[in-house]
Amino acid sequence: MLVWRFKGGVHPPTKKLAKDSSIENLKASKRYSLFVAQNSGNPPKLLVQAGSEVKTGQKIAEADGFVSVPLHSPVTGKVVEIKKEKHPVTGRPADVVVIERTGEDEWVKLSAKPYTEYTPDEIKKRVAEAGIVGLGGATFPTHVKLSPSKKVDTVILNGAECEPYLTIDQRMMVEHPDEICKGGVAIAKAVGAAKIFVGIEENKPDAIESMKKAGSAFGIEVVALPTKYPQGSEKHLIYAITKKQVPSGGLPMDVGVVVDNVSTARAIYRALEFGEPLIERGLTLTGEGVKNQKNVIARIGTPVSDLLDYAEVSVESARVILGGPMTGIALESLEIGISKGTSGITVLPEGIVKKPAETNCIRCYRCVEACPTNLEPYLLYKMFKKKMFNEMKEEHLMDCIECGSCAYVCPANIDHVKAFKTAKLVVRTLGRR
Amino acid sequence: MKLLTGPAPHIHENISTRRIMLDVLIALTPSAILAVLMWGWYMLLLEIGSMAFAEFLEFFVMRVFRKKKDFVPDLSASVTALLLVFNVPAGISWWTMASGILVAIIIGKEIFGGIGNNPFNPALVGRLFMYISFPVAMITWPQVNWLHFWTPAYDVATTATPLGEAKLHGVAAATQLFHGLTWNSFLGLIPGSAGETSALLLIIGFLYLWWRKIVSYEIPVAYIGTTFVLSALFWFANPSAYYDPLTSIMVGGLMLGALFMATDPVTSPVTPLGKWIFGIGAGVITVLIRYIGAYPEGVNFAIILMNALVPFINQFTKRRVFGTVKENG
Incomplete structure (x- = not known):
């Protein structure tokens, strides 16, 4: 099949150190700490308080509005505390529910029947009830994606996994291709799409083969994509497979496409077939800073420190990153729990992450060449330093996908993405006024 | 930790x-x-x-x-x-x-x-x-004094340069003075400014930078190509008054200018289209100064003039942002 190569992008070393380690189930932790705000959109409303007894899969917070999902208890235990902690994504204090595990799982599941017997509306309802969000990291409520206001004819399952180091999607595709395909079929049914693709970067031949084998029974077409960061960006993935460009400021449905991560597809299947709410997820424990390169399934809320104990940290000082090295967030505390959007924990020692101080931009055009969205990062940054936020907006600041390609190639060590995130916040705030 | x-x-x-x-x-x-x-x-x-x-x-x-x-x-x-x-x-x-x-x-x-x-x-x-x-x-060039390490350049007898001689006495005289000019200027065995004489070595250096992905090819190709084509037009019109196009791109510091001066990232455009425009503009100005202007060579002025236009070129050669197409498919 013809694949459309997007312009720009970068080729960081892929370093898929954990690509051959099978997914393991992590043993239970003592304490779980869950941010109430785990999804983009409205955070759910809390239903429990300190002292509440909870069971595995029990709803502990309910959706607040349409663009919101409920949150479920990952274990059977007791809510010991509800406190404020700095949210790693927003940087602001946010509600955290701390649950202490008291014993074996006593499950509260949703109803279950074979996934093929659900009607489109039932699928959407179930996906919402199960608290499923985009597991690639964006954490956008999946049922909203499944309710497009425009005609959708194509479903694309995102197995690109272009972030260096991360391998959980690859392992999922190798080990659970059937469940992913069935999830894909359910997604297609929900949105009324006829065609299902799976996009996988060609540096994962095992995943491609596995998905091809499983997918043929469902009429799912596997597309091998060039290995180039950020191939897994939703808009660039759609372009690669359909040649359609999602309009600036628009959504995939504007070009008749819905994209979901392969792990999300699997979660959807399990919510339908087994009635499982989203209380666990797969993630990669990796980086030169840990001894054991692992892919694990862990309950949401598992403290990062427990995961690092399992992977065995082997360095004195490092960045512990939620996610991969290109877009992940360096943690300031290891006591926070993983959330629905945590696709990996990457531990990078000082030697890898250290970089010299910023120097003057020499307009070497490397950022212009690297930008997959055809922006001019050097210019946006120059405007940022002069606080020209309106001009930045006119230069398509809001189309920036924050992939970090510009900062990756910059010889002057400029932190473009940090600046652009700030500028976007300013533009949004000014726009609201 | x-x-x-x-x-x-x-x-x-x-x-x-x-x-x-x-x-x-x-x-x-x-x-x-x-x-x-x-x-x-x-x-x-x-x-x-x-x-x-x-x-x-x-x-x-x-x-x-x-x-x-x-x-x-x-x-x-x-x-x-x-x-x-x-x-x-x-x-x-x-x-x-x-x-x-x-x-x-x-x-x-x-x-x-x-x-x-x-x-x-x-x-x-x-x-x-x-x-x-x-x-x-600035126009007193010492003759080539090959492998006389201990003789200082300022003691060497001076000479004209190919473009200067052509401006003063015509191409015929210059061709006589600089026997085998095209080939010698490619190798670098002609009088001229210190580092500009060997097109070959400059091209090798440029290819190294290109291989290292430090520079892109657009500006040199546009600049040298434009100079070649325009010089060819002059030459066709009157071969006795102008150098042939191949010689034209070897002399007058064009190689040094096109490969290393015009490609300075700080003072050249950022997009590929902008680079083409920059290179073509520099080529046009260079040839016009050489053949119509008062100075024998025009590379210096051409690049400086194009430098001044860079902000405008950047403004008008923006690439279409991904997702701003009118039609899909």
């Missing part, structure tokens, strides 16, 4: 401004060595001395005037200095050279805020200053 923090991306390509500048110096080294072989120790002194002086000036400005206590030289001053040395006759007096460096670094670069902020190529600013202030010294 000590937790380190910092914004994403957490990994970076192994590249720095200093590394880029070092690569440019590496690319210029073959030409620098050739110049020493042709004009002896004095050439070596000019090269090393100018680079040292330029670095000193920049260091002084940054540390003393701008109070940047953590300033570490990034070798860009050396690149400017070496390019300027390449752009002047080998026998130039050391103090003329020093004044050129002073102007290049201070007026050409530092008063605008240092590296990245200068609108004009600093080396060309320096050269223009020297051209205007020391017109005789």
